[in-house]
Amino acid sequence: MARVLIVDDEPNILLSLEFLMQQAGLEVDTADTGESALAKVAASPPDLLLLDISLPGISGFDVLERLREQPATRALPVVMLTAHGREVEKEKGIALGADDYITKPFSTQELVARIQALLGNSSRME
Amino acid sequence: MPPRQRLLGLWLLLTGILLFSGIGLLLWLDSTLTLDTTERAAVWLLCLLPGVLVLVLGALLEKRLFRPLRQFQVLLARLVAAPDAQSDFPLDGWLAPLQPDLDQIREGWRGDRERVLVARNEGAAHAAYIQQELEILLQVLDLPILICDEHQRLLLFNPAARTLFHDQPALGLGRQVSQLLPHASLGDALRQLPADGSPRQLLLPGEARWLRCELRKLDAQHGGALIVLHDTTHELEAGQRWRRALAELLPRLRGHTGSMRSAVEALLQAEDKLELKRRLVQAINQESQMLTERVSELTRLVESQQLSQSSLEDTWSNDLFRALQERLTAQSITLTAIGIPVWIRVDGPALLAMLEVMITHLCATLKTPSLDVEVLLGNHRVYLDLIWSGSPLSEQLLSRWRDLPLFDDELSPKISDVLNQHDADLWSLIRKSEARACLRLPVPSSLRGALPRAADTSQERPEFHDFSIAELPPPDSVQSHTPLTRLEMIVFDTETTGLNLRGGDRIISIAACRIINGRLLAQDSFDQLVNPQRDIPAASTLIHGLCNDDVASAPPIDIILPRFRHYVGSGVLVAHNAAFDLLAVRLAGDECGVSFDMPVLDTLLLSRALDPTLEGHGLDVLAERFQLIFPPGTRHTALGDARVTAELLLALLPRLNARGVHTLEDALALQMRVELESKR
Numbered sequence: 022m023a024r025v026l027i028v029d030d031e032p033n034i035l036l037s038l039e040f041l042m043q044q045a046g047l048e049v050d051t052a053d054t055g056e057s058a059l060a061k062v063a064a065s066p067p068d069l070l071l072l073d074i075s076l077p078g079i080s081g082f083d084v085l086e087r088l089r090e091q092p093a094t095r096a097l098p099v100v101m102l103t104a105h106g107r108e109v110e111k112e113k114g115i116a117l118g119a120d121d122y123i124t125k126p127f128s129t130q131e132l133v134a135r136i137q138a139l140l141g142n143s144s145r146m147e
Numbered sequence: 148m149p150p151r152q153r154l155l156g157l158w159l160l161l162t163g164i165l166l167f168s169g170i171g172l173l174l175w176l177d178s179t180l181t182l183d184t185t186e187r188a189a190v191w192l193l194c195l196l197p198g199v200l201v202l203v204l205g206a207l208l209e210k211r212l213f214r215p216l217r218q219f220q221v222l223l224a225r226l227v228a229a230p231d232a233q234s235d236f237p238l239d240g241w242l243a244p245l246q247p248d249l250d251q252i253r254e255g256w257r258g259d260r261e262r263v264l265v266a267r268n269e270g271a272a273h274a275a276y277i278q279q280e281l282e283i284l285l286q287v288l289d290l291p292i293l294i295c296d297e298h299q300r301l302l303l304f305n306p307a308a309r310t311l312f313h314d315q316p317a318l319g320l321g322r323q324v325s326q327l328l329p330h331a332s333l334g335d336a337l338r339q340l341p342a343d344g345s346p347r348q349l350l351l352p353g354e355a356r357w358l359r360c361e362l363r364k365l366d367a368q369h370g371g372a373l374i375v376l377h378d379t380t381h382e383l384e385a386g387q388r389w390r391r392a393l394a395e396l397l398p399r400l401r402g403h404t405g406s407m408r409s410a411v412e413a414l415l416q417a418e419d420k421l422e423l424k425r426r427l428v429q430a431i432n433q434e435s436q437m438l439t440e441r442v443s444e445l446t447r448l449v450e451s452q453q454l455s456q457s458s459l460e461d462t463w464s465n466d467l468f469r470a471l472q473e474r475l476t477a478q479s480i481t482l483t484a485i486g487i488p489v490w491i492r493v494d495g496p497a498l499l500a501m502l503e504v505m506i507t508h509l510c511a512t513l514k515t516p517s518l519d520v521e522v523l524l525g526n527h528r529v530y531l532d533l534i535w536s537g538s539p540l541s542e543q544l545l546s547r548w549r550d551l552p553l554f555d556d557e558l559s560p561k562i563s564d565v566l567n568q569h570d571a572d573l574w575s576l577i578r579k580s581e582a583r584a585c586l587r588l589p590v591p592s593s594l595r596g597a598l599p600r601a602a603d604t605s606q607e608r609p610e611f612h613d614f615s616i617a618e619l620p621p622p623d624s625v626q627s628h629t630p631l632t633r634l635e636m637i638v639f640d641t642e643t644t645g646l647n648l649r650g651g652d653r654i655i656s657i658a659a660c661r662i663i664n665g666r667l668l669a670q671d672s673f674d675q676l677v678n679p680q681r682d683i684p685a686a687s688t689l690i691h692g693l694c695n696d697d698v699a700s701a702p703p704i705d706i707i708l709p710r711f712r713h714y715v716g717s718g719v720l721v722a723h724n725a726a727f728d729l730l731a732v733r734l735a736g737d738e739c740g741v742s743f744d745m746p747v748l749d750t751l752l753l754s755r756a757l758d759p760t761l762e763g764h765g766l767d768v769l770a771e772r773f774q775l776i777f778p779p780g781t782r783h784t785a786l787g788d789a790r791v792t793a794e795l796l797l798a799l800l801p802r803l804n805a806r807g808v809h810t811l812e813d814a815l816a817l818q819m820r821v822e823l824e825s826k827r
Contacts, residue, residue: 036430
């Protein structure tokens with residue numbers, strides 16, 4: 022079963038996403054800050070990271086940058102999650118190495134579809 | 148040798164040669180031939196004839212041709228040097244027939260020169276007129292304008308530019324534009340302006356402000372340029388504030404919506420997991436509350452943005468009512484503006500259209516052809532009251548009116564749209580001050596209006612003079628018995644060069660307003676500056692704010708006073724501390740033959756009669772005591788004080804009535820009693 026780490030500082034969305042991802046047949050772990058997300062990735066790397074940009078402390082972009090610097094996590098699929106609808110942020114996320122980008126509010130169906138597409142790709146690559 | 152002398156020499160030489168060779172031939176023929184007398188005479192004649200002929204011919208040519216030619220030459224030279232000099236020596240000899248032609252040329256030329264001179268003067272006058280028009284135009288333009296020459300030196304700037312650069316000493320004729328606006332981009336742009344006069348836009352950032360300028364070349368030959376400036380700091384800042392607020396708000400809205408949507412989707416799939424369901428419902432509840440708050444924030448933001456961007460303009464309430472009356476005249480509705488006019492901040496065309504629809508419906512509902520309208524200062528807004536005698540309208544009716552369209556058009560805005568635009572609403576109530584109903588419309592007030600000047604209280608007008616209004620002749624019996632509420636009253640005030648009226652102080656401003664049937668007419672006023680034909684002392688300028696320059700171009704009192712007398716007509720005069728103002732107009736009236744013998748009411752005396760135990764009956768104290776609200780800057784101008792006095796009188800009328808003072812006669816008797824008591 023593929024394991025997804027969801028990073029968001031909003032407890033309400035974590036609660037919903039955790040349950041919905043589980044319903045979609047994924048194993049889910051959560052983190053509410055960038056620091057704890059990095060620690061969890063280091064401890065046991067997930068198959069995919071769902072990463073919110075606006076986090077207290079280090080931002081989602083910072084987390085992404087640090088992951089891409091490490092050889093172990095360079096290829097870890099990352100989906101950026103943002104409440105900003107600006108095109109330039111999407112560009113920045115992709116430039117920093119995000120694999121996909123999804124804007125709040127979103128439909129879970131679409132999110133799951135994108136996650137599964139990425140997981141399929143990465144498993145094929147492996 | 149000049150040609151004339153050469154010609155003369157040639158002629159004399161030829162004559163000499165011919166004569167001598169003739170004489171030689173003659174002597175030779177005479178010695179070789181034997182001639183009788185007749186033959187000798189013939190030989191003499193033949194031998195001397197050529198010489199004599201050349202001599203005579205030369206003399207003839209000199210007299211008839213060469214001398215007139217030289218004279219012609221002199222005449223031409225003189226004509227060129229002094230075209231208007233008269234010619235005293237007419238041409239003679241064979242050139243004499245040329246004289247009329249020469250005279251015609253001279254006259255023609257003179258005429259042409261005169262026409263050129265006239266045309267040049269006319270052209271110069273026209274150019275001066277156009278220049279004057281342009282200068283006036285520049286003076287009144289709100290846009291700051293600079294004109295510079297090809298070396299980028301200032302040739303001209305208007306008062307708006309002076310206001311814009313009031314803190315910069317570099318604004319001066321002949322100064323470099325770069326001293327005023329030290330932006331290299333401006334210098335470059337001025338040098339590279341297109342010759343065809345098409346404009347170039349430029350934004351000049353600065354520490355304190357951002358200026359947008361439009362540059363264009365004045366004419367292709369000279370490099371002069373026109374610079375039109377526009378201070379965009381406020382616009383840019385407002386735009387930035389709005390964008391920043393929006394940029395902060397939108398992600399939060401998206402975030403809460405995202406959380407809510409996910410929670411709903413999770414709830415739909417939660418089936419029998421009761422604890423999860425409870426937590427999800429709690430999450431939805433929290434998110435929906437946050438969402439509500441954010442949407443309220445967004446609404447406020449959008450509304451404030453709409454309000455700041457819509458074309459709300461400072462408008463003088465009297466101007467608005469005048470325009471409204473013009474629209475309503477076609478429907479035979481009369482609107483009477485009462486009270487003290489104020490500045491309001493409205494979208495004039497939209498408000499006019501809305502008021503027209505509303506008043507038409509109001510008059511149809513009330514079955515009345517006339518309404519009063521008054522503007523009152525509220526806390527942060529101005530109340531626009533439409534007033535009638537009767538009962539207020541129901542909220543049910545008003546809510547139907549809010550949906551009325553302004554025009555017969557499907558897409559027409561409704562009354563509620565204009566109300567929203569002004570962040571306003573409307574309601575109906577009984578007015579506190581009188582037993583009349585009104586429809587009240589609160590509109591934004593304007594910040595405009597002079598700030599109230601700090602009055603120098605040490606210069607309060609003396610309350611008693613060597614003149615008493617009690618000395619005036621009594622009114623006729625009809626006027627005496629007219630109720631105060633039906634009396635036509637002219638409330639007036641004067642500003643003077645000082646307080647010593649008999650010692651030479653003069654009127655510098657006189658103003659009045661009219662009360663008819665107990666209502667102060669807002670649009671009926673008299674307001675005139677007067678040239679006192681003497682200096683205004685600085686101490687008196689402190690009180691009324693008028694200085695010598697303000698009244699320099701005003702007419703003198705002998706022009707103004709008859710006009711004021713005409714405005715008063717058969718009305719009763721009213722003033723606060725009337726003895727002073729009346730003495731001022733009567734002294735001036737003695738000089739220019741205008742008399743003021745009508746009855747006079749004094750609000751100071753009336754107030755003292757009503758409240759003899761209270762201290763302080765100055766206009767400011769009374770205005771506060773009677774809660775008379777007037778715009779800042781109203782007081783200490785003649786018209787402002789007259790209007791406040793009028794409002795004070797209207798506030799005193801119900802109390803006078805309650806004391807049994809109903810008619811003019813009663814009021815005059817009351818104030819005479821107070822005056823005599825005070826003097827005692």
